[in-house]
Amino acid sequence: MKYPLIDKELFVLNRLNYINKLKGNSIAIFNANDEFPRSGDQNFIFKQNSDLFYLSGIDQEQTILLLYPDCPNPAYREVLFLRQTNDHTAIWEGHKYTKDQARLTSGIQNVYWLGEFWNILPTIINYADNIYLNTNENDRAVGVVKYRDLRFIEEMRYKYPLHKYERSAPILRILRSKKSPIEIELTRKACSITRDAFIRILKFVKPGVKEYEIEAEIIHEFIRQGATGHAYNPIIASGKNANILHYNDNNQVCKNGEVILFDFAAEYANYNADLSRSIPVNGRFTQRQRDVYNAVLRVFKEAKKMIVAGTIWNDYHDEVGKIMESELIGLGLLDKHDVSKQNPKMPLYKKYFMHGTSHHLGIDVHDFASRYQPFEAGNILTCEPGIYIQEEGLGIRLENDILITADGNIDLMADIPLEPEEIEEIMNS
Template identity: 35%
Template sequence: MTGSVDVSSFIERRARLAARMEPGAVAVLATALEVLRNGDSEYPYRHDSSFYYLTGFAEPESVLVLVAARGDAPARSILFCREKNVEREIWDGFRHGPEAARVAFGFDEAYPVGELDAQMATVLADAPAIWYALGHSAALDAQVGGWLKAVRAKGRTGIAAPSTTHHLPAILDEMRLLKDAGEQALMARAAAIAAGAHARAMRFTRPGVFEYEIEAELLHEFRRHGAQFPAYTPIVASGANACVLHYNANNRRCLEGELVLVDAGCEFDGYASDITRTWPVNGRFSAPQRALYELVLAAQEAAFAAIVPGRPYSDVHTAAVRVLTAGMLDLGLIDKARYGSVEDAIADKAHLPFYMHGTGHWLGMDVHDVGPYRDLTLPDRPSRPLLAGMALTVEPGIYVRPAEGVPEEYWGIGIRIEDDVIVVDDGCRILSGDAPKRVAEVEQLMGIRA
């Protein structure tokens, strides 16, 4: 993380979560594990998103325990973390240790993580319920079972174990779905860095470069501006590779006359960006490429217009599909003689061979962020209404594989245009708009070679 941490937002989130639990209930949330890459080498460590959302604490081997207020007893936040160890710090870097972490991150109590099992037998005594990620892992379920067994063993003294278990992500995911001002600022920074990286990659691209060379330009720009990680493995897909949605081999040479689809975002202080741009390898769109590209761009504009607080999330996809389907009919990708109207073609899902994915997803600490897309509180589970503070991507596309009846001039063309947006009171705010996407903008920029 960059700079000093303002802990006030983390303290407020913990208080808000505790207030949603039963009086005296206990919530338990562990951070992510360190994972071996091979031999004794580990992958770069990245905290669990929900743990960090509540704590701001990025060290491994850490567990947060929240106890909701009950009667005269106030709510408590307890951190379990690694002990201070000067010798290990020589090898692995700084550790706060429990006491320094308690002060720095605003916890009420902090203990060595090795004391977790012993302490939980006390913390859970007479608690009415425990909240944790049910079924998240067999190890966690077993550990919670051990705590409950230890509490029940004290039953002869009148102490009761929690009688109810709840799935913690059910309420935590809802909290994370609405981004506060601080989160929106971090997401805007992540989007700005990624937008600059896409512009740099456009200027670099020319016939003969390899996809991985373009990827290197992106990664260089991410890190140069302070992003800690790519938000996901970048997709750099030239030619027909762009018709493979999750292509990431990134090892082909880019050829004259092709497009290259680049889907790449970065992570800045725990928050992701996710941007896709598609541009011509030689800096100029051909007529067929431009026709499809302008269609995808129009679909994205229609999707933006559907982002209004109170409207269903599904309206975003519906708006894009309508524009794309109408354009596919006009361009001959869909047989006009077969359908009497755009509505008929949509009802028959005639667009699916060319547009088979959704028009976006939630965005935040995770690139595919948490929170249901449907209102699970209603029997028919309708698409949930958009609310100010939600963050999502808008990413229509078109992918044309060789097929009978499909005009050959479009074969092998894959296009996607993706931006990051925040829902605001009067529509949406585009975070990633600095990444060029208008045909004239792209061609002009690519005329300025690196």
């Protein structure tokens, strides 16, 4: 792993918080993610199941976590099952956890090789009343692949049909959204690396550079500083490409007079940053570009003020929409008389600002949380308004990551250049 060992107390506390919400005499089981084929004999780079990592800190394929706090045999109340390494694996794939390393990482003392799972489970599961299993219940997920958790559920129901089955996801939806001090520091590190990458590209961009050359500068800085890599596929969208919200081609030439919309960030120790910025290719905004930029910036600043404990998700987004509406009228993109007659369920501002302003951030970029729960201290949310003008080939989005505390909020990206004058100054220094 590229990152230093995380304090195991994070995972010890996470497990304690989780088991305290289980029904009595319950067993819970978590699986690592699948290793997905890329082509031929290759797999995609492995990405750990977020819930398993949250509860154990184990960042390796073919892992199972078993929690049974009321188990009559104390040896099986907290158990980790790992892929067994050997000389062949070490030569072809490199390092895998030893049992001692897994104990040090997770704080779990009872560690077995994966081959022991189906020997141990039958000796204890019949003493449990409830079985908690996990699935991906992220609101944004669109599942078409039958992943490991779903296959495991089928196997468990076939072997143990008379147990009562429960969902782990509702518990984790509550727990994962509230970040601990260690998680906040890991997120700060991801934000810091992202900042340095942005400063690097401010000094690199000029007319004629290709979008993928900029992407190369970003990943250079990420890897140089020990990030795992990109938190998500980076968007390097120059000119009209900025109007494609999930533009990932990154293969065009950045032309004089255009604005580049960036949406990129580092992943560090499985925790993510999320940044958006918009900069002029030639180092100077035109007056129109500056006007649109400042309109987005004003919406950003007002929206950020509302990211505090107690804010209701839908009310927040409705209020941001009203602020954006006013800015679009000021830019001549909307007519106030048309706005007064609009269908409230289909507001006109959506033509130029069609996505939400915020999402939770953590182990997942779009982190697991409830959209119906008021914001609370410990949440980290993005703030990312944008204006996209197809007919002008111009798109501006600005995004920082905001931590809510009991005393207000903290912008974790406050040290990343945001004001247009600061961006121009660095680009022309």
